[in-house]
Amino acid sequence: MKLDLTIPSLGPCHVDSPLKLSKQKGISTFNYSDDTQKILYDTSLKNFEACLAKGEAPLAFEKAGPREKIYFDPSKTKAAIVTCGGLCPGINNVIRGLVMGLYYRYGVNNTIGIKYGYEGFIPSFGHPFVELTPRNVADIHKSGGTILGSSRGKQNVSEVVDTLDRHNINILFAIGGDGTLRGVQAIVEEIERRGLKIAVAGIPKTIDNDINFIEKSFGFETAFTTANPIIRDAHNEAKGAYNGIAIVKLMGRDSGFIAVNAALSMPDVNFVIIPEMDFELEGENGLLAAIQRRLAKTKHALVVVAEGAGQFLFNNELGTDASGNIKYHDIGIFLKDKIVEHFKKQNMPATVKYIDPSYIIRSAPANASDSVFCGKLALNAVHGAMAGKTGFVVGRWNNQFIHLPIPVAVKERMKIDLQGELWWNVLEATGQPMEMKS
Incomplete structure (x- = not known):
C-alpha cells in the first residue's frame, strides 16, 4: 500500500513547551513525542517480514502527543473551534477538552467558538463569535448536541480565510465528518496559497464510524x-x-x-x-x-x-x-x-x-467510555496544532493516537468487509x- 502520510507543518518549532514533561526515558514515564515515532498500520509479523525482505519500511502513521518544542507562543495564540454537519454524541466533550487543554496545559486564554458551522465565518450570516473559557464550558459535556450549533453545506473558502486572517486566529479546530474535513483541506490550501501561518486541525466526527484509517470515531x-x-x-x-x-x-x-x-x-x-x-x-x-x-x-x-x-x-x-x-x-x-x-x-x-x-x-450525551475518548482526542489535537502541524486529523490506530493527513482520511469511506x-x-x-x- 502506497500512501503519503506526511503531516504538513507551518515551520520549525523554537518555543519551549510549557508542559515540562520528564525527559528521562522510562517504561512508566510520560515523555514528549517526536516526528520520528511511528505507529505501524499493519502489526502482523507476516507484513513486517515481507517489508524486510523487500527492503522497504512498513507503512506507519506519525504518533500524536506533546512535542518538546512548539511552534506557537501560547501568550500570543488565538484559537477558534467550529462544529459542522449532523449531531453526534460527544461534540460538547470535544469542545470542552479543546478549551481546557489550550488553557490549562498550554496557557492559551483566547479561544472563540464559531456559531453554526462554516456559516459562522461568513459575515453576511451575522452569527456572532462566542468566547470559550474554562468557566463557560465546564458543564457542557453533560448535554448532547453542540453548544456552538452546526450547519451543512459549503461556504466560500476565501471568505472563511479572510475571517481567520482578519481576526488574527492562529489555530482552527474543525469538528466534523467527511464533508467538514474536505472543507478543512480546502481552507488549508487557501491558507498556504496566501502564505499565512494558521494551523488547521480536524477532529473526526461521524456517528457512522466510517472515516478511513480511523479505527473508532467519537460518539x-x-x-x-x-x-x-x-x-x-x-x-x-x-x-x-x-x-x-x-x-x-x-x-x-x-x-x-x-x-x-x-x-x-x-x-x-x-x-x-x-x-x-x-x-x-x-x-x-x-x-x-x-x-x-x-x-x-x-x-x-x-x-x-x-x-x-x-x-x-x-x-x-x-x-x-x-x-x-x-x-x-x-x-x-x-x-x-x-x-x-x-x-x-x-x-x-x-x-x-x-x-x-x-x-x-x-443527540444523546456521550457515555463514560466515549467521554474519556473525546478528552484524549481533543488534547492530542491541541498538542499537534500547538506544534504547528496543519491539515491533519487526530485519530486512533492500533490503540495509539496518530496524526493522519486529511487527503488520506477522506479518500474513501471505511466499510464492513x-x-x-x-x-x-x-x-x-x-x-x-x-x-x-x-
Missing part, C-alpha cells in the same frame, strides 16, 4: 449503546404478538457499523441489513421468504436495518443535500410496507412494528442466511 460507542435498549424493547414488541415483526432503523449511510454493533450487543436480532450487502426481497432466497421461514419456527422476528441499505431497490434518485451527499430513500418505511404487503398476499396474519430512533441516538470477522460474528449471532439472493 460511535454511545450510538450503538443507546440503540441497545431500543432493540431490546423492539424484541419484546415482536414477541408480544403472534407472527410479530419489529423493524428498527439505525443510522449508517454508507457503512453499517452502528447496525452491526448494536445487533451484536443485543443478540436477539434475527436479520441485519446494511449498505455493504446485496440482497433480494422477493424469491425463495430473498429477505421476505427468510422472514417467513423464521415466523414458521418462532412466531416472531426482529430486523435491524441501516439507513443506507437497499438503495438499489429504488428506481429514482432524490438529488443531493446541502453537503453534497446523495439523498437516500427511507429503507425502513419501504421494508415495513413490503413486509406487510407480502404477508397479506400469503394470507398470513402478521403484526409489524416500525421504530426509527435515529435522532434520539445522535463481508468476508471479515465482524460480519461473520453477525451471521453467527443472528442465524440469518449468508446470502439472501438467488
